[in-house]
Amino acid sequence: MTTPTIELKPSAHPLSDAEREAILANPGFGRHFTDHMVTIKWTEGRGWHDGQLVPYAPLSLDPATTVLHYAQEIFEGLKAYRRPDGSVATFRPEKNAERFQRSAKRLAMPELPVETFIEACDALVTQDKAWVPAHGGEESLYLRPFMIATEVGLGVKPANEYLFLVIASPAGAYFPGGVKPVSIWVSEDRVRAVPGGMGDAKTGGNYAASLLAQAEAAAKGCDQVCYLDAVEHKWVEELGGMNLYFVYGAASNSKPVIVTPTLSGSILEGVTRDSLLAVARDLGYDAVEERVSVDQWQRDSENGSLTEVFACGTAAVITPVGTVKRAGAEWRQSGGEPGEVTTRLRQALLDIQRGTAEDKHGWMHPLG
Numbered sequence: 001m002t003t004p005t006i007e008l009k010p011s012a013h014p015l016s017d018a019e020r021e022a023i024l025a026n027p028g029f030g031r032h033f034t035d036h037m038v039t040i041k042w043t044e045g046r047g048w049h050d051g052q053l054v055p056y057a058p059l060s061l062d063p064a065t066t067v068l069h070y071a072q073e074i075f076e077g078l079k080a081y082r083r084p085d086g087s088v089a090t091f092r093p094e095k096n097a098e099r100f101q102r103s104a105k106r107l108a109m110p111e112l113p114v115e116t117f118i119e120a121c122d123a124l125v126t127q128d129k130a131w132v133p134a135h136g137g138e139e140s141l142y143l144r145p146f147m148i149a150t151e152v153g154l155g156v157k158p159a160n161e162y163l164f165l166v167i168a169s170p171a172g173a174y175f176p177g178g179v180k181p182v183s184i185w186v187s188e189d190r191v192r193a194v195p196g197g198m199g200d201a202k203t204g205g206n207y208a209a210s211l212l213a214q215a216e217a218a219a220k221g222c223d224q225v226c227y228l229d230a231v232e233h234k235w236v237e238e239l240g241g242m243n244l245y246f247v248y249g250a251a252s253n254s255k256p257v258i259v260t261p262t263l264s265g266s267i268l269e270g271v272t273r274d275s276l277l278a279v280a281r282d283l284g285y286d287a288v289e290e291r292v293s294v295d296q297w298q299r300d301s302e303n304g305s306l307t308e309v310f311a312c313g314t315a316a317v318i319t320p321v322g323t324v325k326r327a328g329a330e331w332r333q334s335g336g337e338p339g340e341v342t343t344r345l346r347q348a349l350l351d352i353q354r355g356t357a358e359d360k361h362g363w364m365h366p367l368g
């Protein structure tokens with residue numbers, strides 16, 4: 001056995017079972033946090049050190065801490081699920097760990113070893129296992145690993161000190177009343193990411209940049225924004241927090257094909273997106289990565305060859321798209337209802353995550 005690098009200093013005052021159960025009865029999303037968190041420091045010349053599991057608590061930061069001024073920050077999101085036998089497993093944590101390393105590299109931050117990322121998540125989930133909702137529904141425990149630059153001082157340069165943390169929040173079913181399609185506003189002027197920028201990194205600045213476009217989408221009566229490429233304003237990229245898939249041929253006798261935009265450097269490489277390429281092939285569909293233009297999206301929806309569209313990400317797994325609006329046009333996908341291929345894919349992936357279907361790709365990471 002390797003020596004654990006995370007020292008366990010659990011809380012003397014965790015919430016009572018009754019208080020925790022009251023929260024788990026209606027957790028919502030991102031509103032409640034478990035009793036503990038993991039912290040690991042990085043210092044130039046010393047590397048990663050002082051890994052600890054400690055009671056969840058506020059951070060104390062000097063007002064001149066660099067992250068507060070220059071946004072040197074990255075994060076991840078993954079889930080732990082309760083299995084039918086009561087045990088708990090996380091879904092593909094190594095994929096999140098690898099993306100966290102890519103994000104770190106892009107923001108000139110130190111790369112946390114994959115095994116340390118997984119060890120930190122495991123330590124928190126094991127300690128706060130009682131916070132993982134019961135098996136049966138779509139509830140889960142959402143894990144939020146993140147890293148901030150903690151050097152104190154003004155001046156734009158990579159910091160010489162960082163803090164990595166993992167916190168956890170119980171997440172209710174994304175669609176408590178049954179899966180409901182979302183409406184999408186295609187933004188043809190605002191962009192999320194540019195070539196050579198940091199669109200493929202999971203960093204807070206990308207989300208701050210999306211808020212105004214999101215407000216504009218809401219003013220158009222839409223739930224989400226779809227971004228196009230920043231050069232030609234033509235190629236579909238993704239939503240503010242989810243990747244996109246297009247389903248062709250579901251209404252004909254031919255085999256359905258699911259198409260997701262090619263990773264362009266400005267699209268976040270979603271773990272769900274990657275998993276669905278494999279799940280689709282398992283279900284006998286073709287799955288390809290290709291560029292899709294917004295004109296093609298509109299035309300193929302109107303001529304009936306594009307039968308379904310869905311978004312995907314850790315939070316909702318799969319969200320069907322019902323209505324699409326762009327300047328001067330509006331159309332519906334699969335009659336505004338969740339499509340058949342969308343529904344099958346969603347169920348197949350959820351069954352693997354919740355441990356009710358065979359994990360033939362070895363994606364689940366069980367905790368001791």
Ligand SMILES: Cc1ncc(COP(=O)(O)O)c(C=O)c1O
Nearest residue numbers: 241242243268270271272313314
């Ligand atoms: C911009 C963006 N795209 C796509 C995704 C989907 O990624 P994943 O499937 O890894 O959750 C997310 C969520 O993390 C995101 O924030």
